[in-house]
Amino acid sequence: MDLGLDVSEHGATTVLSVRGEVDVYTAPRLREKLVELVSQGKHTIVIDLEAVDFLDSTGLGVLVGGLKRARSHEGELSLVCTQHRILKVFEITGLTRVFAIHDSVDGAVAAAD
Amino acid sequence: MAATEVSAPAETAAIELEIPSRPEYIGLARLVVSSLASGRRSLADDRIDDLKLAVSEACTNAIEAHAGVAIDDRVVIRWSEEDDRLEVAVCDQGHGFDPAALPEHPPITDPDRLNFERGLGIPLIRTLVDEVEFATSSAGTSVRLVMFCGPAGDPSADIATDDAEL
Numbered sequence: 001m002d003l004g005l006d007v008s009e010h011g012a013t014t015v016l017s018v019r020g021e022v023d024v025y026t027a028p029r030l031r032e033k034l035v036e037l038v039s040q041g042k043h044t045i046v047i048d049l050e051a052v053d054f055l056d057s058t059g060l061g062v063l064v065g066g067l068k069r070a071r072s073h074e075g076e077l078s079l080v081c082t083q084h085r086i087l088k089v090f091e092i093t094g095l096t097r098v099f100a101i102h103d104s105v106d107g108a109v110a111a112a113d
Numbered sequence: 114m115a116a117t118e119v120s121a122p123a124e125t126a127a128i129e130l131e132i133p134s135r136p137e138y139i140g141l142a143r144l145v146v147s148s149l150a151s152g153r154r155s156l157a158d159d160r161i162d163d164l165k166l167a168v169s170e171a172c173t174n175a176i177e178a179h180a181g182v183a184i185d186d187r188v189v190i191r192w193s194e195e196d197d198r199l200e201v202a203v204c205d206q207g208h209g210f211d212p213a214a215l216p217e218h219p220p221i222t223d224p225d226r227l228n229f230e231r232g233l234g235i236p237l238i239r240t241l242v243d244e245v246e247f248a249t250s251s252a253g254t255s256v257r258l259v260m261f262c263g264p265a266g267d268p269s270a271d272i273a274t275d276d277a278e279l
Contacts, residue, residue: 025136061230068227
């Protein structure tokens with residue numbers, strides 16, 4: 001099972017594109033990447049979930065932890081997701097009210113600036 | 114399916130998958146369950162996704178239950194189906210838990226909510242499947258997940274509706 005993590009810079013915003021399945025096996029790698037970004041001073045982060053095939057509660061937990069970490073540095077972490085099956089997991093858990101969820105990377109970056 | 118099985122309705126075919134108690138095998142459990150569920154044409158794709166996620170959450174809990182008491186017994190995923198339902202039981206040999214005594218999270222908009230990264234698996238399971246039963250004791254836990262659906266091969270007979278309002 002593969003988890004792809006690609007980082008790109010869009011002005012002051014860092015976009016982390018995630019690819020593959022995020023579960024209890026792969027989520028630690030996502031967590032490490034978020035910790036690394038924040039420790040590099042990248043506190044405004046957009047996570048692009050468009051290429052994620054599967055996301056479970058462990059993945060949600062890592063995103064919640066990432067948001068907390070970003071905010072503790074006066075930053076913000078927002079998401080890009082239009083896939084119904086992924087959005088549904090945020091809706092069920094109420095996390096749509098915690099995360100800003102955008103329908104494109106451009107929209108998320110514009111909102112973050 | 115062999116004709117002999119069709120003529121014996123009292124007997125439901127069950128399939129058991131045993132996985133090592135390690136996170137890297139949960140993907141295999143998801144794959145097997147979604148593949149088996151897709152044989153049931155009356156079950157819509159998003160319901161298969163729901164079942165897959167519920168099974169994954171139950172497997173995660175089972176593996177954590179084993180890790181919590183330092184045993185490496187296999188986790189058993191037992192698949193069975195009847196005319197009106199699919200059923201997946203995820204069984205571990207951990208020391209059990211009280212499904213009614215899960216820690217409560219602060220309200221979703223409370224900034225303290227961000228201090229809680231865990232505890233979403235059981236609420237997700239409860240929402241995703243049509244029926245769930247936790248049989249848990251100090252000898253282990255069996256989580257029975259049920260999805261109602263029409264008989265195999267009859268796509269018009271899906272009696273379950275998705276929670277589109279969520």
